Each structure stands twice: as structure tokens, then as C-alpha cells.
Amino acid sequence: MASHRRPKQPNSAYATVLSATAVAAVAMSSQTASADPLPDPNKKGAQAQVDRLYEEATQATEKYNGAKERADTLQKEVADLQDTAARKQAGLNDLRAQLGSVATAQYRSGGIDPSVQLLLSSDPDAFLTSAAGMERLTARQSQTLQQFLSQQQVLQQQRTLASTKLKELQENRTELSDKKRLIQGKLAKAQRLLNTMTAEERASRAAEEERANRSSDRADLGNQASASQRASAAFAAAQSRVGMPYVWGATGPSSFDCSGLTSWAFRQAGISIPRTSQAQAGAGTRINSMSDMRPGDLIIMRTDLSHVGFYAGNGQILHAPKPGAQVRYESIARSGMPFMWGVRF
Structure with a gap:
């Protein structure tokens, strides 16, 4: 399967500062x-x-x-x-x-x-x-x-x-x-x-975040196409934000929470979607099976529907995961959050 080439991230100095201060x-x-x-x-x-x-x-x-x-x-x-x-x-x-x-x-x-x-x-x-x-x-x-x-x-x-x-x-x-x-x-x-x-424990935690970021850099997303042009455009907008920090309540363009990223990205594609993950879960067309997901579909996580990101292809999610982290790609299977369903626009 082809390796996905992501858009260029923010400069290395910025990424280094974010990694060093993630905790x-x-x-x-x-x-x-x-x-x-x-x-x-x-x-x-x-x-x-x-x-x-x-x-x-x-x-x-x-x-x-x-x-x-x-x-x-x-x-x-x-x-x-x-x-x-x-x-x-x-x-x-x-x-x-x-x-x-x-x-x-x-x-x-x-x-x-x-x-x-x-x-x-x-x-x-x-x-x-x-x-x-x-x-x-x-x-x-x-x-x-x-x-x-x-x-x-x-x-x-x-x-x-x-x-x-x-x-x-x-x-x-x-x-x-x-x-x-x-x-x-x-x-x-x-x-x-x-x-x-201790300083050693904090360094270990920072190193764990750095490993997650490096893994994001190497994410293999495959070559599956999006289900629609608007989903493709929104996904591309979200990809341009990789490396930006998670900030609660933020809707971009330089920091985001999870639903802030998805709603911002769709706005860049000229589409208005609800602000929260729970409301986004009830919009669009529901996709119940992970096997039917396409890049650019929203992926709804947790039983209370409190997390959302973009399905990125090949079992990966593009999202703003948590405080102290950056917008990045991660394996859905390793995210620790259960998949509920997808939403397609």
C-alpha cells in the first residue's frame, strides 16, 4: 500500500517547542x-x-x-x-x-x-x-x-x-x-x-508525546479516495493543521479542540456543520461500519459521543486528541476510544 505524503508541517523549531512543552x-x-x-x-x-x-x-x-x-x-x-x-x-x-x-x-x-x-x-x-x-x-x-x-x-x-x-x-x-x-x-x-x-518522569512523558508525533509523520493512509468533493476539501483543510496544539474551546485557525477542528475544516470547504461532537454525530449520513468509511468522513468516538475526528484512511484518524497534544494522525485501534459510527457529508 502506498505511503501517504502529508502536507508540510509547521517549521521544526515550532514543533520542537511544542514537543518540549507538551506536558x-x-x-x-x-x-x-x-x-x-x-x-x-x-x-x-x-x-x-x-x-x-x-x-x-x-x-x-x-x-x-x-x-x-x-x-x-x-x-x-x-x-x-x-x-x-x-x-x-x-x-x-x-x-x-x-x-x-x-x-x-x-x-x-x-x-x-x-x-x-x-x-x-x-x-x-x-x-x-x-x-x-x-x-x-x-x-x-x-x-x-x-x-x-x-x-x-x-x-x-x-x-x-x-x-x-x-x-x-x-x-x-x-x-x-x-x-x-x-x-x-x-x-x-x-x-x-x-x-x-520527577524530571525523568516528565521527560519520559514528553518523549511519549514525541513518539506519537513522529508516528503521525510516518502515517500510512493508503490511497483511498474521499466519498465527495466537499469531504475531500474539508479533509485537506484539516491536514494543513497537523502540528497545531489542542486548546479547549478553540476553533482555529492556529489551535483547536476536537470538534473545533472538524467544524473549522468544513467551513474552509464552504460547509456549515454543528459545533459539537454530539451534534455532528447526528448530522449528515450515518456510516455504521468502519469498513465503509472513506477519508474525509467524520468518525465519532466514545459512548457519550464526546470525541470526533476525520477518518484518514487505512485505520487512521486525524484529530485534536487532548490537552498537551497536537493535531495528528493516530491509529484508531490504539486510540483507546471506542468507534461509534461515521458521518458523511
């Missing part, structure tokens, strides 16, 4: 070790716990991404509602001015019609209870009045809906803050565990 690449490395007690930091236990904390952080990241996507959607809906309400208020002001002109004319001709008085009072809706007064308005004035009352009702509905959305947005932002603290707490705890390791 320290967490967001909260400056926090102290006083937050909670540490488990027994023997080599095997500490290594296993760091990996578990990184896995938990990546799972929590997808939940954070979902909450953020909802917050962004709510923010746009609120802005649209407020903009619509402002335009309707301007229209109501125009109608009120027209009706004010009616009142002025009636005053000059011998007094203001009681119906118009009611309309221009602090409670214009009370006019509806005095239908007899409508007979004293011209057909044109009556139409303007009905239009005013109708638009006033719609405006109130818009404002009520905007208020409800604002409350939901505030609750969502609280959820975002909680999830952010959870992720940062796990990363900080992992960093404290790393800090308990």
Missing part, C-alpha cells in the same frame, strides 16, 4: 496546588490520573461548546428581537403622531373626541371598551387607530419574548461559567500532578 500545555498552569488533595503521585498512578483528567476535560469541553453555541444563538435572537421592537416602536410613534393630529384638529373644531382622548391617555387599550366612540371617527382615522392598537399588541409580545430570551441567556451564561470552572479545575489538577513527577 505543560494546560490553561491553568499558574494555579497553586492548594485547591484539593492530590492522590499518591507514584509514576504509574500519576500518569494514569493525568490521562484520565485530560479525558474528563475533553468530555467537559464538548458540553461547554454546546452551552456556548446555545448562548451565541440566544444572543442573536435577543438582538434581533430588540431590533424588531425598536423598529415597531418607531412605527407606533408615527401612528401616535397621526392620531395626535386628529386630536388637534378636533380640538380646533370644538373639542377632542372622547375616543381620541382615551387613545392618547396613559391606557390607550381602554379605548377598546368604548367601541361606540368609533362612530365619531372617520374611516381613515378608525383604520389608523386599529393599526396602532394592533402594532402595540405585537410590540408587547416582542418585548415579552425578548425578556424571556434574556432570562434564558443569563441562565446559559451561568452554566457556561460553571462548565469553564470545571474544565479549568481538571486541567489545573492535572498540572499539579505533573508537577509532582
Whole structure:
């Protein structure tokens, strides 16, 4: 089987720096070790716990991404509602001015019609209870009045809906803050565990990451074609990001989390897909068998659907795996994450 030639990676100096600092690449490395007690930091236990904390952080990241996507959607809906309400208020002001002109004319001709008085009072809706007064308005004035009352009702509905959305947005932002603290707490705890390791143990861990990166450099992807031109274009975009660091919540172009990489890559191909791995798992066409996967298909991992990458061919996945790692190719069989299904666009 032919050996796959990958696009040129970032310069060697950049890659060397990333490799040398891989064990320290967490967001909260400056926090102290006083937050909670540490488990027994023997080599095997500490290594296993760091990996578990990184896995938990990546799972929590997808939940954070979902909450953020909802917050962004709510923010746009609120802005649209407020903009619509402002335009309707301007229209109501125009109608009120027209009706004010009616009142002025009636005053000059011998007094203001009681119906118009009611309309221009602090409670214009009370006019509806005095239908007899409508007979004293011209057909044109009556139409303007009905239009005013109708638009006033719609405006109130818009404002009520905007208020409800604002409350939901505030609750969502609280959820975002909680999830952010959870992720940062796990990363900080992992960093404290790393800090308990000896220099030799940290060097061993860094060497393990370097081996994974070298293995990515030599990945044999075969020569299978993608199922569609758009999948091929998205996959090519993701390939151009090999060597970029994993950063939770990041969507590129120079750092990514797992679903940030896949959604960014498809955007480069002119296709909008959902932001989170769970939402991406429900989009497109499901591919249930690994044998039916083609390069550029999304591959959904873990039983909670919290990881996603690109199927790269020949049993390989291209993904942003975890904190402290780079975007790279890895064997699916050795990833330690169960394959759930594929998604084709």
C-alpha cells in the first residue's frame, strides 16, 4: 500500500517547542496546588490520573461548546428581537403622531373626541371598551387607530419574548461559567500532578508525546479516495493543521479542540456543520461500519459521543486528541476510544 505524503508541517523549531512543552500545555498552569488533595503521585498512578483528567476535560469541553453555541444563538435572537421592537416602536410613534393630529384638529373644531382622548391617555387599550366612540371617527382615522392598537399588541409580545430570551441567556451564561470552572479545575489538577513527577518522569512523558508525533509523520493512509468533493476539501483543510496544539474551546485557525477542528475544516470547504461532537454525530449520513468509511468522513468516538475526528484512511484518524497534544494522525485501534459510527457529508 502506498505511503501517504502529508502536507508540510509547521517549521521544526515550532514543533520542537511544542514537543518540549507538551506536558505543560494546560490553561491553568499558574494555579497553586492548594485547591484539593492530590492522590499518591507514584509514576504509574500519576500518569494514569493525568490521562484520565485530560479525558474528563475533553468530555467537559464538548458540553461547554454546546452551552456556548446555545448562548451565541440566544444572543442573536435577543438582538434581533430588540431590533424588531425598536423598529415597531418607531412605527407606533408615527401612528401616535397621526392620531395626535386628529386630536388637534378636533380640538380646533370644538373639542377632542372622547375616543381620541382615551387613545392618547396613559391606557390607550381602554379605548377598546368604548367601541361606540368609533362612530365619531372617520374611516381613515378608525383604520389608523386599529393599526396602532394592533402594532402595540405585537410590540408587547416582542418585548415579552425578548425578556424571556434574556432570562434564558443569563441562565446559559451561568452554566457556561460553571462548565469553564470545571474544565479549568481538571486541567489545573492535572498540572499539579505533573508537577509532582520527577524530571525523568516528565521527560519520559514528553518523549511519549514525541513518539506519537513522529508516528503521525510516518502515517500510512493508503490511497483511498474521499466519498465527495466537499469531504475531500474539508479533509485537506484539516491536514494543513497537523502540528497545531489542542486548546479547549478553540476553533482555529492556529489551535483547536476536537470538534473545533472538524467544524473549522468544513467551513474552509464552504460547509456549515454543528459545533459539537454530539451534534455532528447526528448530522449528515450515518456510516455504521468502519469498513465503509472513506477519508474525509467524520468518525465519532466514545459512548457519550464526546470525541470526533476525520477518518484518514487505512485505520487512521486525524484529530485534536487532548490537552498537551497536537493535531495528528493516530491509529484508531490504539486510540483507546471506542468507534461509534461515521458521518458523511
